[in-house]
Amino acid sequence: MTATIETTTRAVITELLRRIGQGDPERIAELYAEHADWKLDWPEDEHGRAATPWIRHRATRADAAAHYRELAAHHVPGQADTRIERILVDGADAVVLGEIRQTARATGRPYRARFALHLTIEDGAIVRHHVYEDSLTVARAFAP
Template identity: 80%
Template sequence: MPSVTTTRAVVEDLLGRIGSGDHERIAELYADDADWKLDWPQDEHGRTATPWIRHRSTRADAAAHFREIAEHHVPEQADTRIERIVIDGAHAVVFGEIRQTARATGRPYRSRFALHLTVEHGLITRHHVYEDSLAVAKAFAP
């Protein structure tokens, strides 16, 4: 059975790296192949206004995801509030709220989220995000 301590340490390290904005260091925590999904209507993938919202599968994809988020938001107006981290063996669920401002429109938004991570051999192998996709879509709508 995976160590709860290891899972918590990797998740806390990930959250710290996300907060620092170093995309390459964030990606180092992901396995070469990861199950990465975002809860977003299937027909909405590939929208040019929100290119980071798509399924991914590689460590390089992880870096690109966080780089694209940064490119499309106003960093000085970003905040993430972590409310709770629940650990069950290799699995972790992070609950919180993202506060961002869309660079293209200047519209701020808030999105509650749950992030389901799986840690195996010290690396993240699952990254599933459940968020308020309508709030994000409205902020980026022309």
């Protein structure tokens, strides 16, 4: 039973990463459950978040699509790369480790940020999306 769960989890994660690479927010969002636990490791009391509106908690499939649209709108097209170093799967849970390389559209500053993405899959859909990233690096890239 666990092997089947892990196979499904790995397949959904692989498809998620493929769709993120293609850049279609609506197709990416199709992989999320209608309601999902979406959290980002970002200080709740942090000021100046107008420059990084995609960095916030989410709760729905529509929110997931909005996240990927906002992320694309605030970065320079063609100057992005994500390096996946490892995907760890344990039953319905997976952790993706890697590094994001982007260029902030507002400032033109490139940045590299390490991340860990904790995902949980239920019935073939993503129900948990928790991101832990180097938020200081991201904030500095967008600071005036």
